[in-house]
Amino acid sequence: MIFALKNLFIHGGFLPALWGPSLLLVSTVLLESRCGPLTWGICFMLPLTVYAYDYLADLELDSLTNSDRSEFNHKWGEWLLAAYAGALLALLLLCMDPLIMVLTASMFITGILYSRFFKGLTAYLTGFKNIYLGLVWSSWTTIPAMGGRSLPAHILVFTFIFLKVYVNTAFSDYKDIESDAMRGLKTLPAVFGENNSLMILQLLNALGAATLSLGVLTGLIPGIGAVAVILSSYTALYLHLKPVMDVKTATLIADLEGPLHLLLGLGVMM
Numbered sequence: 001m002i003f004a005l006k007n008l009f010i011h012g013g014f015l016p017a018l019w020g021p022s023l024l025l026v027s028t029v030l031l032e033s034r035c036g037p038l039t040w041g042i043c044f045m046l047p048l049t050v051y052a053y054d055y056l057a058d059l060e061l062d063s064l065t066n067s068d069r070s071e072f073n074h075k076w077g078e079w080l081l082a083a084y085a086g087a088l089l090a091l092l093l094l095c096m097d098p099l100i101m102v103l104t105a106s107m108f109i110t111g112i113l114y115s116r117f118f119k120g121l122t123a124y125l126t127g128f129k130n131i132y133l134g135l136v137w138s139s140w141t142t143i144p145a146m147g148g149r150s151l152p153a154h155i156l157v158f159t160f161i162f163l164k165v166y167v168n169t170a171f172s173d174y175k176d177i178e179s180d181a182m183r184g185l186k187t188l189p190a191v192f193g194e195n196n197s198l199m200i201l202q203l204l205n206a207l208g209a210a211t212l213s214l215g216v217l218t219g220l221i222p223g224i225g226a227v228a229v230i231l232s233s234y235t236a237l238y239l240h241l242k243p244v245m246d247v248k249t250a251t252l253i254a255d256l257e258g259p260l261h262l263l264l265g266l267g268v269m270m
Contacts, residue, residue, distance in 0.1 A: 019258030
């Protein structure tokens with residue numbers, strides 16, 4: 001039972017999908033707004049559903065780069081996708097918030113469109129996938145939190161989350177650097193090499209931390225934002241240690257980055 005739950009958590013999309021409610025928490029805390037429990041549930045179930053679809057679409061490729069995930073989703077992927085989609089639909093019917101329903105439909109379509117049509121653009125535009133995902137995640141986790149603070153504060157939080165997602169998704173490309181280079185995909189590691197791309201990601205991570213620090217120092221962002229700035233050191237650490245980590249360890253550590261931002265909730269309660 002424990003082994004099955006572990007596989008579901010790691011290979012069933014639960015861990016990366018936790019980025020949804022984690023980043024929504026970042027937005028609500030930093031923008032001092034509120035979201036209902038159904039919105040939190042939808043923010044988790046939407047990426048979980050999209051990930052399940054992506055894993056099924058990439059079964060053949062995963063068999064070469066992530067055999068454990070490929071085997072798990074070959075057996076359970078279709079069942080999980082149906083369960084996730086059913087749960088997402090149920091939450092939307094219970095919510096009945098026009099903004100959340102439109103936003104969910106838009107984000108679901110953009111997630112599917114990337115897998116079906118836009119992924120190939122990475123062969124022409126360096127880092128296109130990371131830019132695309134950064135924009136999707138930033139929109140998905142900041143728009144529901146609108147209304148609490150000024151427009152400049154929203155821009156700062158949006159930028160911080162965009163850079164956070166960009167760095168994390170670019171880091172995940174390291175496990176596919178050889179296959180991406182063979183397929184002509186212009187991911188950051190494939191184009192610039194491991195060392196140079198790690199330096200670029202360190203600079204982007206520092207820029208994200210500086211952006212949020214500016215908001216805290218000017219009063220646009222509440223002081224609790226300092227916790228998110230400090231958590232950027234976690235990103236800097238795994239980027240620094242990448243050359244000595246194996247693929248599975250690096251992927252797990254990077255996936256844990258999003259849920260670590262739940263610490264912001266503890267900071268608010270203290």
